[in-house]
Amino acid sequence: MIITGFISYRGALALFSDSGQSSNNIFGASTAFPTPIPTITPTPTVTPTPTVTPTPTPTPISTCTGYCISVSHTPPFTTGVCRQNEQQCIGNGESYQSGGNQYCTGGPSADTCCCK
Numbered sequence: 001m002i003i004t005g006f007i008s009y010r011g012a013l014a015l016f017s018d019s020g021q022s023s024n025n026i027f028g029a030s031t032a033f034p035t036p037i038p039t040i041t042p043t044p045t046v047t048p049t050p051t052v053t054p055t056p057t058p059t060p061i062s063t064c065t066g067y068c069i070s071v072s073h074t075p076p077f078t079t080g081v082c083r084q085n086e087q088q089c090i091g092n093g094e095s096y097q098s099g100g101n102q103y104c105t106g107g108p109s110a111d112t113c114c115c116k
Contacts, residue, residue: 067100068115082110089114 061067068080073095082104083089086096089112100113 062103064103064113064115067103067113068097071097071099071115073115079116080113080115082106083112083114084109084114088112089101092116 059066061070064080064082066080068077071077077095077097078101080097081092081094083092083094089096092114094114094116097115100115101111102116104111104113
């Protein structure tokens with residue numbers, strides 16, 4: 001038994017039969033029985049890993065000046081000095097900052113942090 005029919009192949013109709021013989025398409029060109037089109041396996045897409053920006057490690061404060069620079073103030077403090085008391089800060093045009101006293105370890109004459 002021979003089975004014949006039409007099939008769309010490469011954009012044209014082709015006549016085929018189960019005999020595997022060549023046949024003519026509707027344009028009159030001779031074509032062999034269509035062979036299966038190979039399956040193309042897509043290449044997997046690699047998802048990029050997001051870049052993580054490291055959080056900067058704050059510099060530890062170890063001096064009155066370091067403390068003064070870390071204080072939020074307008075204009076910003078740029079220096080600090082350890083004095084005997086708050087009145088000496090005021091007399092030198094500085095601002096007394098009690099949080100910096102822990103870094104003033106020069107004894108009673110230098111235990112008060114003054115920022116400028």
